[in-house]
Amino acid sequence: MDRLRIKGGQQLKGEIRISGSKNASLPLMVAALLTDRKLTLHNVPRLADITTMIQLLKQHGVEVGAAPGENGHDRGTTLTLQAAKITSTTAPYDIVRKMRASVLVLGPLLAREGQARVSLPGGCAIGARPVDLHIAGLKAMGAEIDIDGGYLVAKAPKGLKGARFTFPKVSVGATENLMMAAALAKGTTVLDNAAREPEITDLAECLVSMGVSVRGIGTETLTIDGVKSLKEASHRVIPDRIETGTYAMAVAMTAGDVELLGGRLDLIESVVQTLRGAGVTLEKTEKGVRVHRTNGALRGVDVMTEPFPGFPTDLQAQMMALMTRAEGASMITETVFESRFMHVPELARMGANVTIHHESALVRGVPKLRGAEVMATDLRASVSLAIAALAAEGETTINRLYHLDRGYERLEEKLAACGADVERLKG
Numbered sequence: 278m279d280r281l282r283i284k285g286g287q288q289l290k291g292e293i294r295i296s297g298s299k300n301a302s303l304p305l306m307v308a309a310l311l312t313d314r315k316l317t318l319h320n321v322p323r324l325a326d327i328t329t330m331i332q333l334l335k336q337h338g339v340e341v342g343a344a345p346g347e348n349g350h351d352r353g354t355t356l357t358l359q360a361a362k363i364t365s366t367t368a369p370y371d372i373v374r375k376m377r378a379s380v381l382v383l384g385p386l387l388a389r390e391g392q393a394r395v396s397l398p399g400g401c402a403i404g405a406r407p408v409d410l411h412i413a414g415l416k417a418m419g420a421e422i423d424i425d426g427g428y429l430v431a432k433a434p435k436g437l438k439g440a441r442f443t444f445p446k447v448s449v450g451a452t453e454n455l456m457m458a459a460a461l462a463k464g465t466t467v468l469d470n471a472a473r474e475p476e477i478t479d480l481a482e483c484l485v486s487m488g489v490s491v492r493g494i495g496t497e498t499l500t501i502d503g504v505k506s507l508k509e510a511s512h513r514v515i516p517d518r519i520e521t522g523t524y525a526m527a528v529a530m531t532a533g534d535v536e537l538l539g540g541r542l543d544l545i546e547s548v549v550q551t552l553r554g555a556g557v558t559l560e561k562t563e564k565g566v567r568v569h570r571t572n573g574a575l576r577g578v579d580v581m582t583e584p585f586p587g588f589p590t591d592l593q594a595q596m597m598a599l600m601t602r603a604e605g606a607s608m609i610t611e612t613v614f615e616s617r618f619m620h621v622p623e624l625a626r627m628g629a630n631v632t633i634h635h636e637s638a639l640v641r642g643v644p645k646l647r648g649a650e651v652m653a654t655d656l657r658a659s660v661s662l663a664i665a666a667l668a669a670e671g672e673t674t675i676n677r678l679y680h681l682d683r684g685y686e687r688l689e690e691k692l693a694a695c696g697a698d699v700e701r702l703k704g
């Protein structure tokens with residue numbers, strides 16, 4: 278298993294290219310299941326989760342082609358996906374357990390084929406993460422869904438029907454699943470209290486290019502008119518806002534100065550406000566975003582994670598790493614997932630002072646962190662340790678690098694190009 282060795286103390290300076298969004302790419306790829314026509318996606322990042330999704334889609338019968346982006350792999354991959362015929366409506370446990378986003382195939386398979394068998398994803402490192410909202414929404418559209426042998430067994434022999442469904446809780450994945458199902462349902466579907474994340478908007482815009490009418494894009498009420506068939510389309514994936522925020526925090530941590538090429542401030546407004554409050558400068562440039570903290574200490578700020586447009590849960594761990602070195606205290610409250618503080622004991626091994634009270638963590642800034650051997654159990658927790666390591670005295674080794682590889686493209690290369698002392702240790 279690969280590990281990452283980071284020797285702290287270097288200021289990050291230079292440029293980092295922001296990749297295409299992982300969490301936008303995954304549902305966009307699944308949208309290919311809705312049609313026998315070709316879907317071309319540009320700017321797809323090269324990540325383990327994307328490879329897993331390709332594997333899943335191929336076993337459903339999707340033909341997948343991959344080519345380097347316009348300027349070679351530096352600009353992501355262009356994927357062509359064509360599901361001329363669905364050869365299997367089962368999403369097996371072996372793939373679903375590796376990546377929860379696999380559950381997104383449920384709606385599209387059911388809508389197109391009238392049936393689907395999708396393994397239940399089970400618990401994961403950041404909490405129980407049920408799929409009850411996906412099920413309730415599809416049932417409202419006429420599906421019959423049972424659980425058998427650990428699988429969701431869904432049927433809609435006469436096809437899905439448009440319906441009005443109000444999410445009792447905001448869910449990114451359930452909104453995506455239902456939007457895709459609605460695209461092939463008979464009649465109009467109205468989704469209330471839908472998620473408004475930029476990844477949802479990206480999927481909605483792609484569905485529009487595929488010939489579906491989606492109204493209310495970017496709002497909490499989405500209205501989708503189902504169509505009999507979708508058409509060939511080509512779509513460019515939005516830049517990864519979580520990667521943008523992660524590198525902004527890494528730069529802030531080292532008091533560096535970096536231009537994040539292709540990064541978009543409008544996708545992370547709540548993060549920008551929070552970071553500005555902490556003493557970090559972020560400005561829009563022609564090529565993306567410039568982040569710097571060339572003078573002054575970091576200040577402690579309070580953060581509460583919320584669905585978009587609130588502060589994203591996927592940047593909570595990184596923000597906590599940053600706050601470990603701030604002047605004063607910071608209260609970080611996680612409201613989206615119930616157990617997303619696994620990075621706390623690992624940060625503590627590096628000298629951070631963090632106390633957890635239920636869903637909040639009180640971070641008291643310390644004058645220095647020390648390198649240590651650490652390990653984390655999920656993607657964002659792992660990268661928070663890398664951020665801490667960049668400012669720690671001495672060497673840090675991050676174990677189980679496969680978590681990072683699920684969501685950060687060439688992290689060590691991007692950091693090293695800006696002066697970080699970082700190395701991937703193979704094995």
Ligand code: EPZ
Binds near residue numbers: 405
């Ligand atoms: C997406 O997960 C992201 N994954 C997550 O990113 C992200 O943390 C999350 O949205 C929240 O922003 C992808 O886009 C692939 P949810 P998702 O359904 O869709 C509860 C990362 O690090 N819930 O919005 O699974 C759920 O337990 C990953 O890149 C139900 O109760 O998240 C959670 O508390 C991690 N029932 C809340 O809703 C359901 O049926 C929000 O989850 C579905 C969700």
